[in-house]
Amino acid sequence: MGTTTVNNNFKSEEYFINMGPQHPATHGVLRLLLTIDGEIIKKVEPDLGYIHRSIEKMCERDSYQQIVHLTDRMDYLSSHINNEAVCLTVENALQLEVPERVKVIRTIIGELTRIASHCLWWGVMGMDVGALTTYFYGFRDREMINDIFEETCGARLTMNYNIPGGVMYDIHPNFIQRTKDFVKHFKTKIPEYDKLLTGNVIFQKRMKGVGILSKEDAISFGASGPVGRGSGYSCDVRKHHPYSALDKVTFNESLKTAGDSLARYEVRIMEMWESLSIIEQLIDNIPEGDYKVATNAVIKLPKGEYYQRVEAARGELGVYVISTGTKNPYRLKFRSPGLSNLSLLNHIAVGGKIGDLVASMATLDIVVPDIDR
Amino acid sequence: MNNNELQNLMGSWFPNPEANKVVETVPETEEGAETKIPEPINPSLLSFTEEGSQFLNVEVSPENLHSLMTQLRENSDTNFDYLFCLSGVDWGKELGVVYHLESTEYRHQLVVKVKTTDRENPNFDTVCDIWKTADFHEREVFDFFGVKFNNHPNLKYLFLTEDWEGFPLRKDYVDEVNMVIK
Numbered sequence: 220m221g222t223t224t225v226n227n228n229f230k231s232e233e234y235f236i237n238m239g240p241q242h243p244a245t246h247g248v249l250r251l252l253l254t255i256d257g258e259i260i261k262k263v264e265p266d267l268g269y270i271h272r273s274i275e276k277m278c279e280r281d282s283y284q285q286i287v288h289l290t291d292r293m294d295y296l297s298s299h300i301n302n303e304a305v306c307l308t309v310e311n312a313l314q315l316e317v318p319e320r321v322k323v324i325r326t327i328i329g330e331l332t333r334i335a336s337h338c339l340w341w342g343v344m345g346m347d348v349g350a351l352t353t354y355f356y357g358f359r360d361r362e363m364i365n366d367i368f369e370e371t372c373g374a375r376l377t378m379n380y381n382i383p384g385g386v387m388y389d390i391h392p393n394f395i396q397r398t399k400d401f402v403k404h405f406k407t408k409i410p411e412y413d414k415l416l417t418g419n420v421i422f423q424k425r426m427k428g429v430g431i432l433s434k435e436d437a438i439s440f441g442a443s444g445p446v447g448r449g450s451g452y453s454c455d456v457r458k459h460h461p462y463s464a465l466d467k468v469t470f471n472e473s474l475k476t477a478g479d480s481l482a483r484y485e486v487r488i489m490e491m492w493e494s495l496s497i498i499e500q501l502i503d504n505i506p507e508g509d510y511k512v513a514t515n516a517v518i519k520l521p522k523g524e525y526y527q528r529v530e531a532a533r534g535e536l537g538v539y540v541i542s543t544g545t546k547n548p549y550r551l552k553f554r555s556p557g558l559s560n561l562s563l564l565n566h567i568a569v570g571g572k573i574g575d576l577v578a579s580m581a582t583l584d585i586v587v588p589d590i591d592r
Numbered sequence: 593m594n595n596n597e598l599q600n601l602m603g604s605w606f607p608n609p610e611a612n613k614v615v616e617t618v619p620e621t622e623e624g625a626e627t628k629i630p631e632p633i634n635p636s637l638l639s640f641t642e643e644g645s646q647f648l649n650v651e652v653s654p655e656n657l658h659s660l661m662t663q664l665r666e667n668s669d670t671n672f673d674y675l676f677c678l679s680g681v682d683w684g685k686e687l688g689v690v691y692h693l694e695s696t697e698y699r700h701q702l703v704v705k706v707k708t709t710d711r712e713n714p715n716f717d718t719v720c721d722i723w724k725t726a727d728f729h730e731r732e733v734f735d736f737f738g739v740k741f742n743n744h745p746n747l748k749y750l751f752l753t754e755d756w757e758g759f760p761l762r763k764d765y766v767d768e769v770n771m772v773i774k
Contacts, residue, residue, distance in 0.1 A: 268751035275736075276761055280773065438673050438696055441725030452696070459699065523644030524703075526677070526692065537677050539692070552679040554692075562728040591751065 233261055238576075240269050246343065247587035251564075251576075258572045263565040271591040278551040283309050283383055283518045286551070291377035293553060294589035296336040297532035299372075300329050302381035307462055308527040308538045309383040312520040319464075320508040321385045323501050326464040327398065328368070328380065330494040334405070335364040336532035337487050337494075340584045344484070345416050347581040348425045353416055360408055367397050383518060385511025398502055402495050409491055417488065426481035430567040430579030433478055440566065441559035444534025445490065446583055449483035451476035456530035468500045483582040517546050533557060533584055557589035593669060593700050595648040599640050601670065605663055606637040606656060647692070647703045657706050658717035664693065664702070665722045671695045672702060675723040680733035682763045683707065687714045687739055715740040736761035 238251040248269035254262040274293065278286045283305070290301035303325055310317055342357025365375040371391040372380040380386050416422055432442065437450040447454040455472045457465045473489035475482035520542040527538045534556030541550040560583050568576045593601070638660070639651045652660050664672045677692035688707035694700070708714045718741040720726035730741045731750040738759035741747055749756065758765050 268749075268753070271751050273760060276771075436724070439724040441675060441723070454696075521644075524649075526646065528676075535676065537692070539677055539679055539690070541681065550679070550681050552677065554677040554679075558728055558732070559725050562725060566724075 232256070238573075240266075246585055249561075249585065249587045249590075253573070253576075255573070260568050260571055260573065260576060263568045263576065265561055265564065267587075267591055269591065270588060274592045275551055275553065278548055280547060282546055283520070283548075286548075287381060287383070288377075288379055290553070291379060292588060293555060293592050294531055294533060294536075294557065294586045295376055296339060296586055297332050297536075298377050299325075299332040299380060300529055300531045301536060302379065303329060303463070304527055304529040304531075304536050304538045306381045306383050307529065308525050308540055309518060309520065311527065312523070312525045312540070312542070313383075313514070313518070315384060315512060315514065317385055317512060318508045318510070319506040320510060322464040323505050324386055324390055324510070325381065326468075327498055327501050327505075328371075328378075329463070330497045331364050331367065331398070331401075333494050333532045334491050335361045337491050338364070340487060341412060341416075344581045344584075345422075347577050348422060350416060350419070350422065353412075356408070356412065356415065360405055363401050363404065367394065367401065370394065370397070382511065384514040385509070387511075389510040390505075395502055395505070398498065402498055402502070405491075405495060409488065412488065417484070423481065425574070425578050426484060426582075427479060429480045429571065429575045430582065431477075431479050432563060432567050434476075436563065436566060437478070440563040442534070442563060443556050443559065444530070444532070445473070445483050445486040446534065446560045446563075448473055449475050449486045449582070450478040454535065456528050456535050460528050462527075462529060464501060465497075468497045470497050480578050480582040487584075519544060519546050520548070531556060533586065533589065534560060553592055555589045555592060557585055557587075561585055561590055593698060595642060598648060598670065598700065598702060599650075601667075602638060602650060602660070602664075603640075606652075606660070608637050645703065647701050649703045649705060651705045651707065654706055654708055654716050657704075658719065660704070661691075661719050661722055664704075670700075671697050673697070673723075675719070675725055675729075678726055678729035678733065680737035680739055680761065682737060682761065684763060685709055687711055687737060687762075689716060689733060689739060691719070713740070714738065715742055717742050718744040720744060735759075738762070 233254055233256045235252060235254045238253055240248040240250040250266040252264040252266055253260060274289050277289060287302050287305050290305055291298040293301055338357045338361040342354040345353025368378055369375045371394050372378040432450045434450045434452050437447045437452045443454050451474055453472060453474060458472050470493045473486045473493060475486050522542055522544040525540045529536050536556060537554030539552040540548045543549045564580060564583060567579050637656060641649045664670050672693040672695050674694045674696050675691060676694050679690045681688050681690055686707040686709050688705060691704040693702045693704065706716055716739065718730060720730060728750060730744055731747065733739050734741065734747055735749050735752045736759055
């Protein structure tokens with residue numbers, strides 16, 4: 220509690236408040252302990268673990284096919300990409316060459332996932348800074364992608380479409396046409412997003428110069444995904460360590476150098492255009508062939524260590540497997556993009572106001588189950 | 593830098609004093625007599641391997657960890673500025689930490705491992721003064737493996753509650769209520 224005395228002798232005193240775990244701007248069950256002086260933030264300390272399920276421990280008793288399903292529950296907005304990471308690890312370890320058709324399907328659905336994730340982020344981001352309309356726009360377009368997923372994968376959010384060796388079933392006959400329809404539709408919608416939110420003066424003032432992260436700090440904090448690229452740090456795994464069909468397409472890495480909240484916002488908008496371009500390059504050229512190769516019912520990885528990096532919607536996801544040659548991993552570590560991105564929140568929020576913290580946090584795009592694995 | 597160059601450079605930072613001792617030449621023996629082949633002495637205090645991993649692996653003793661990490665970060669030829677993964681591992685007898693490093697300038701990668709057999713009070717030097725990302729990741733290892741990090745500015749549980757007993761990701765952790773064992 221701040222104490223005030225009369226006349227000009229105002230004393231300010233630091234005190235501390237809780238933000239979350241049920242605060243709407245914390246996107247789940249994230250609790251932030253804020254030390255503030257008046258409205259100026261002195262320190263932000265996240266308190267985690269409210270929904271920790273110890274997925275890494277569960278993986279140690281599960282088979283590799285079962286692990287794929289658990290990864291859906293980490294960053295549920297990029298579930299397909301998480302599944303892909305585990306499948307790629309297993310396939311690389313077994314030196315299993317998957318058909319070209321699988322690679323292309325995986326990449327198309329991965330990019331659709333990225334757009335769906337960014338649509339949700341965009342809607343919620345607008346809502347966090349007071350623009351409720353964006354929520355409905357974002358969810359309207361995401362709904363189209365979810366319908367495509369539902370038809371092909373059988374699920375809308377936790378898709379489980381990847382299996383080691385390929386994908387679970389072939390794509391639905393409607394998949395190509397509906398994806399093309401979506402691309403055509405969404406190309407008219409991103410300019411609408413810009414018109415509604417990006418150019419808005421109030422929005423710009425909330426975002427510009429807020430939560431600045433330099434390139435050096437971005438690298439040191441292990442920032443990845445749009446958070447790193449908003450600071451001019453080239454960290455796109457799809458460019459540096461391409462996987463699946465990403466080496467066959469041309470796309471630009473979305474980079475902004477300002478390092479503020481607006482830059483991170485703009486990077487995600489640019490990424491949606493790039494993802495559309497990747498889908499367009501692949502959708503007419505899905506090679507014929509099998510949609511999976513047979514694997515043993517019991518998958519045993521050879522003794523050794525394996526590491527696979529993929530670009531999830533929020534940044535770099537790493538899967539580190541230590542195998543002793545049995546049907547379970549000896550140790551499996553998920554390097555989640557969320558934990559590293561959250562660790563820099565204190566750095567960019569100190570000195571700002573609570574309202575700025577909400578804006579900065581919205582551009583970090585935190586999904587708590589990704590942090591509480 | 594390729595893996596060989598990295599290995600040579602890092603090896604030169606930590607020369608093994610044993611390696612400089614002149615190996616006594618074994619006098620010529622009569623034919624048929626067994627000759628002892630002296631075991632090759634590692635020329636550096638680090639041990640390298642590429643076996644069973646796509647990266648160059650280097651194992652370092654706990655006392656040399658911080659000095660090795662500082663040099664890897666500061667040396668202009670290595671410049672490992674990105675710590676992309678920090679994992680705790682329970683190898684059974686040993687507890688340890690695995691660091692995955694990358695240079696955003698040269699794009700070369702390296703895995704550094706450090707191990708200790710002290711399961712009662714395992715501790716390593718922190719690297720969060722070198723890479724800020726290590727702050728949270730070391731706290732995660734502290735939660736789940738009970739590994740302490742010397743000089744860490746804020747070493748307390750990140751995920752677990754303060755009164756949690758035991759270290760859940762260790763192999764000898766027992767929880768009959770919450771763990772489903774198949």
